[in-house]
Amino acid sequence: MFSIIRTMWLTFLHMFHKRDTIQYPEEKAALPARWRGRIVLTRDPDMGERCVGCYLCAAACPVDCISLQATEDEHGRRYPAFFRINFSRCIFCGYCEEACPTYAIQLIPDFEMGEYVRQNLVYEKEDLLINSQGKYPGYNYYKVAGLAIDGKSKGEGDNELEPVDVHSLLP
Amino acid sequence: MVLFIDNKPHEVPAGKNLLEACLTLGKDIPYFCWHPAMGSVGACRQCAVKVYKDENDQKGRLVMSCMEPVVNNQRISIEDHDAKEFREHVIEWLMTNHPHDCAVCDEGGSCHLQDMTVMSGHNYRNYNYKKRTYTNQYLGPFLNHEMNRCIQCYRCVRFYKDYAGGKDLDVFASKNNVYFGRAEDGILENEFSGNLAEVCPTGVFTDKTLKQHYTRKWDLTMAPSICQHCSVGCNTIAGERYGSLRMIANRYNGDVNGYFLCDRGRYGYEFVNAADRIRKPRIQQRETDREALLSNLSGLLNKPGVIGIGSPRASLQSNFVLKTLVGEHNFYHGVSDSEHDLAELAVKILREGTVRTPSTKEVEEADAVFILGEDITNTAPILALAVRQSVRQQPAALAEKANIPLWNDAAVKGVVQDKKGPLFIATLTTTKLDELATATYRATPECIARLGFAVAHALDNAAPAVADLSENLLVLAEQIAQALRTAKKPVIISGAGCESDAVMKAAANVAHALQKENKNTGLVYTMLECNSIGLAMMGGHRLHAAFNAVVNGHADTVIVLENDLYRHGRKSDVDAFLKACRNIIVLDHSMHATTQQAHVVIPAGTFAESDGILVNNEGRAQRFFQVYESKDMVRESWRWLLDIGTEAGNTRLSTWKNFEDITHAIATSEPLLQGIDQVTPPSQFRVAGQRIPRAPHRYSGRTSMQANINVSEPKPPEDPDSPLSYTMEGYRGMPPSSMIPFFWSPGWNSVQSVNKYQQEIGGALKGGDPGIRLLEPATTGTIKYFEGIPEAFKALEDHLLIMPMHHIFGSEELSARSPSVAQRIPKPYILLSMDDAVSMSLLENYILRFYIGRYEYSLPVKVSNAIPNGVAAVPYGLPEIPYTELPEWATTRAPKYLHTLTPTYTPKHQNT
Numbered sequence A: 001m002f003s004i005i006r007t008m009w010l011t012f013l014h015m016f017h018k019r020d021t022i023q024y025p026e027e028k029a030a031l032p033a034r035w036r037g038r039i040v041l042t043r044d045p046d047m048g049e050r051c052v053g054c055y056l057c058a059a060a061c062p063v064d065c066i067s068l069q070a071t072e073d074e075h076g077r078r079y080p081a082f083f084r085i086n087f088s089r090c091i092f093c094g095y096c097e098e099a100c101p102t103y104a105i106q107l108i109p110d111f112e113m114g115e116y117v118r119q120n121l122v123y124e125k126e127d128l129l130i131n132s133q134g135k136y137p138g139y140n141y142y143k144v145a146g147l148a149i150d151g152k153s154k155g156e157g158d159n160e161l162e163p164v165d166v167h168s169l170l171p
Numbered sequence B: 001m002v003l004f005i006d007n008k009p010h011e012v013p014a015g016k017n018l019l020e021a022c023l024t025l026g027k028d029i030p031y032f033c034w035h036p037a038m039g040s041v042g043a044c045r046q047c048a049v050k051v052y053k054d055e056n057d058q059k060g061r062l063v064m065s066c067m068e069p070v071v072n073n074q075r076i077s078i079e080d081h082d083a084k085e086f087r088e089h090v091i092e093w094l095m096t097n098h099p100h101d102c103a104v105c106d107e108g109g110s111c112h113l114q115d116m117t118v119m120s121g122h123n124y125r126n127y128n129y130k131k132r133t134y135t136n137q138y139l140g141p142f143l144n145h146e147m148n149r150c151i152q153c154y155r156c157v158r159f160y161k162d163y164a165g166g167k168d169l170d171v172f173a174s175k176n177n178v179y180f181g182r183a184e185d186g187i188l189e190n191e192f193s194g195n196l197a198e199v200c201p202t203g204v205f206t207d208k209t210l211k212q213h214y215t216r217k218w219d220l221t222m223a224p225s226i227c228q229h230c231s232v233g234c235n236t237i238a239g240e241r242y243g244s245l246r247m248i249a250n251r252y253n254g255d256v257n258g259y260f261l262c263d264r265g266r267y268g269y270e271f272v273n274a275a276d277r278i279r280k281p282r283i284q285q286r287e288t289d290r291e292a293l294l295s296n297l298s299g300l301l302n303k304p305g306v307i308g309i310g311s312p313r314a315s316l317q318s319n320f321v322l323k324t325l326v327g328e329h330n331f332y333h334g335v336s337d338s339e340h341d342l343a344e345l346a347v348k349i350l351r352e353g354t355v356r357t358p359s360t361k362e363v364e365e366a367d368a369v370f371i372l373g374e375d376i377t378n379t380a381p382i383l384a385l386a387v388r389q390s391v392r393q394q395p396a397a398l399a400e401k402a403n404i405p406l407w408n409d410a411a412v413k414g415v416v417q418d419k420k421g422p423l424f425i426a427t428l429t430t431t432k433l434d435e436l437a438t439a440t441y442r443a444t445p446e447c448i449a450r451l452g453f454a455v456a457h458a459l460d461n462a463a464p465a466v467a468d469l470s471e472n473l474l475v476l477a478e479q480i481a482q483a484l485r486t487a488k489k490p491v492i493i494s495g496a497g498c499e500s501d502a503v504m505k506a507a508a509n510v511a512h513a514l515q516k517e518n519k520n521t522g523l524v525y526t527m528l529e530c531n532s533i534g535l536a537m538m539g540g541h542r543l544h545a546a547f548n549a550v551v552n553g554h555a556d557t558v559i560v561l562e563n564d565l566y567r568h569g570r571k572s573d574v575d576a577f578l579k580a581c582r583n584i585i586v587l588d589h590s591m592h593a594t595t596q597q598a599h600v601v602i603p604a605g606t607f608a609e610s611d612g613i614l615v616n617n618e619g620r621a622q623r624f625f626q627v628y629e630s631k632d633m634v635r636e637s638w639r640w641l642l643d644i645g646t647e648a649g650n651t652r653l654s655t656w657k658n659f660e661d662i663t664h665a666i667a668t669s670e671p672l673l674q675g676i677d678q679v680t681p682p683s684q685f686r687v688a689g690q691r692i693p694r695a696p697h698r699y700s701g702r703t704s705m706q707a708n709i710n711v712s713e714p715k716p717p718e719d720p721d722s723p724l725s726y727t728m729e730g731y732r733g734m735p736p737s738s739m740i741p742f743f744w745s746p747g748w749n750s751v752q753s754v755n756k757y758q759q760e761i762g763g764a765l766k767g768g769d770p771g772i773r774l775l776e777p778a779t780t781g782t783i784k785y786f787e788g789i790p791e792a793f794k795a796l797e798d799h800l801l802i803m804p805m806h807h808i809f810g811s812e813e814l815s816a817r818s819p820s821v822a823q824r825i826p827k828p829y830i831l832l833s834m835d836d837a838v839s840m841s842l843l844e845n846y847i848l849r850f851y852i853g854r855y856e857y858s859l860p861v862k863v864s865n866a867i868p869n870g871v872a873a874v875p876y877g878l879p880e881i882p883y884t885e886l887p888e889w890a891t892t893r894a895p896k897y898l899h900t901l902t903p904t905y906t907p908k909h910q911n912t
């Protein structure tokens, strides 16, 4: 008997506590920057596509919901010809982001992806690619990679020597 | 021998080095420069282990395991702290200049350098200076070059120059700057260049065709396959992704192709992805569906007068079902009559004779080789690679005498210098193997046959003698006989390439004469297509009989199986034949002149979409597995024919349901093909109740790759014909050797994981090398020598004897459709001797007009110092030069009935 009254009393007191629930969707939740929500493909500081089509995110994905096809432009820069994420399968584990060697794929604090038709949860590259560097500004994979691309020949990357002169035998 | 590894005793065979011994035992030691086929040079310093004097030695000394022979009761340590640290440091040094490229490197995921780096534990670059860079080269359509990734292991040049005889790849510059490439940009010429992609442990050389639709190894659906581009039947791995074939890689088979493939085999696959593939059935040029097709055909086939033409590039299964459908008497071989006869002759000699036909591996071990008439670099490339190794056998005795083990490559080379074992080559003109030959002989097939007969007679008096032999030839025959007689394992090679039964018979006589004294004699016949021998063993009539049957009105409906008749019969004959046919039904995967005239076209699967068995020139029956199921109406020819037969009410065919039923039927009803149902385990075979997965366990994208079409994943296709599954689910361990879809082992993602699948390094696969030999020689009976020695060749005035010239790129139908191979196909030409060119006032590239029968040909001239006078050669199988049965006499003077001439090839840019 006593315990029932105590419970009612405590419940009653809650009316005067600060509220934890918010009036979503009128009121938005404040999400931390590292919240693992919607996945995007970002761009490097030169606004080039960061993704180089290495397939590591796809391999890391435990539900295998990423598929892509790598291709390259006439100067040897690699990028995905298509890049597809089936969000109806995605578990937002963030492994893809961890696997990505170029900071291209990132999970962002946005979860508002509800759809009535499941097919609409299949996102293509057009839906994923954003015009921003996302959480990791400044990183440009091609600057540190050895591959030559348009605007960066051999030896012009960060931390690179001039290409070897094959005809020289000088010490 | 006993070897103590980290204090545990192991039994190991003698004569190996420590690295090989440890790898054979399943131990992991990182290595780079050592290659099982090329031996050790001790260049990379990666394979260090500790060796101890005895049990009491606590300190030990570091050695390179690839340079140290196994000694009985030796004590070594792989796990020793110093050894581990040493290996970690070595890889750290190798990596100081390595680019940050894995993400954009085609080697990634199957990279030996990645594997070895992880294995030795190095993970952070402590070197704070700049990275060395190199510029890359254009190396042609087959290979991509990215020199920054080189770790200076020297494997590429050792393979390309020393093993494959290439001239245009080398190492340049010095010290820390060495560069592996060509003297200048340009196409890598060697026929085996593609192997660099597998030999190089890094991403310096990678497959350029794979790059065009790049897929990581872990994302491919792979199946064990057989190369379809020559009669050697190399074992391959074919990989698919998103419905297209992505690459061909080597599938180790110790007996057939070992570690290597030729470029025709590696890059010929692109025809599978061609845009003009036949994908839907067509009746009278109009696309139709399955039901309409089957009902149409059953109407046609229920009337009498149906004949079937088989194919030397289709599987036994497809040929056999066609044979059953049309009846034994109405089944014809889709090859020229001369090819038909030569293949039958080869089968007859190898079955009824007493000489055994060796495997490629055994050719490699031969210590004397005599080649008659065949340019094997172009007709059976991997065999040529084996012959290249065979000339090292005899000089190797010097190394053995000096107590140098044969795996010690650098030391052996030092002793041997450029001494070579006996190799004799008798061909029409120069061949690439000439540089290794003890002596060469340039002649027409008649004269080559005469030389062969003379050698046989020199070996055994009972063999028929050759009349009127010139003094020079007698001396040469004696020399060859002498070399063969003293050899331990002599091998005679001949084949269908020069279209002469006399040459093949002469080769048989030589082999049989040798066999009397030396039971280890081998006799190899190369054929023109991947299943030439299989077709010959199945029996069937000549192609011309088919032509006659229709032209004479005995039949009016023909089913052509995977065959362009214009490649096997003269144009006028095929034209007349096809015109006389009321119904032409063609099953094929690619468009060609015959499909264009067909009334009914049925979309057949290529090797990648089919299961089948081929018989190679060794008489080895080998199975290729379907790599992927086609999304459209493409089916195996045999499956179509089964359905057609069932629909038409054929009682025998309607009882067969799948691959296995057909294979059983072949094994029971074709006497020469008994046992082919044992080539692979049956389709019910399971390991621990599981299928063998075609896809690696890291296969990605399964819930996404088709999500653009439908977000609900379809059920993966099931394979009714084999124990393989199309997914990554299934048994993860080692499958039976005939069904290995890909090589992988924990920690070994690259091709080097094949080590784990071998009984001993460089030896047979665990469970034996796949394939079943069907041709074994008669063990009893006496040798009957062939008689009928041809007259010596005499040149005729105003005439040229036209011979076929085979080209690795271009002479084979399917690979020639591959865009990468197409870039290497020679332009049409006619090869003339210097004297003939002078007498006709022709210079290089001038146009020679000549006439064969009613046909006029105009071809640019190439002049040769080697080809005999009165003979000319034209490339075989180029679409620009229509087929005519060669050798054939041509006249250089326009015949009288000029108005009936049909011009056949006239080059666009005439120089004269």
Ligand code: SF4
Pocket: A050, A051, A052, A053, A054, A055, A056, A057, A058, A068, A096, A099, A100, A101, A102, A103, A104, A105, B103
């Ligand atoms: S891991 Fe990053 S770079 Fe690689 S494919 Fe995925 S998004 Fe692109």
Ligand code: SF4
Pocket: B098, B099, B100, B101, B102, B103, B105, B106, B107, B108, B109, B111, B112, B113, B114, B149, B201, B202, B203, B204
């Ligand atoms: S060679 Fe291997 S380690 Fe080097 S970049 Fe390529 S994948 Fe990475």
Ligand code: SF4
Pocket: B149, B150, B151, B152, B153, B154, B155, B156, B157, B180, B199, B200, B201, B202, B204, B205
């Ligand atoms: S190119 Fe490759 S095979 Fe050649 S030395 Fe460099 S790493 Fe070795």
Ligand code: SF4
Pocket: B227, B228, B229, B230, B231, B232, B233, B234, B257, B261, B262, B263, B264, B265, B266, B380, B381, B382, B383
């Ligand atoms: S073409 Fe012949 S030699 Fe070349 S890979 Fe194929 S089977 Fe082997």
Ligand code: FES
Pocket: B030, B031, B032, B033, B034, B040, B041, B042, B043, B044, B045, B046, B047, B064, B065, B066, B067
């Ligand atoms: S593998 Fe032994 S030194 Fe290179």
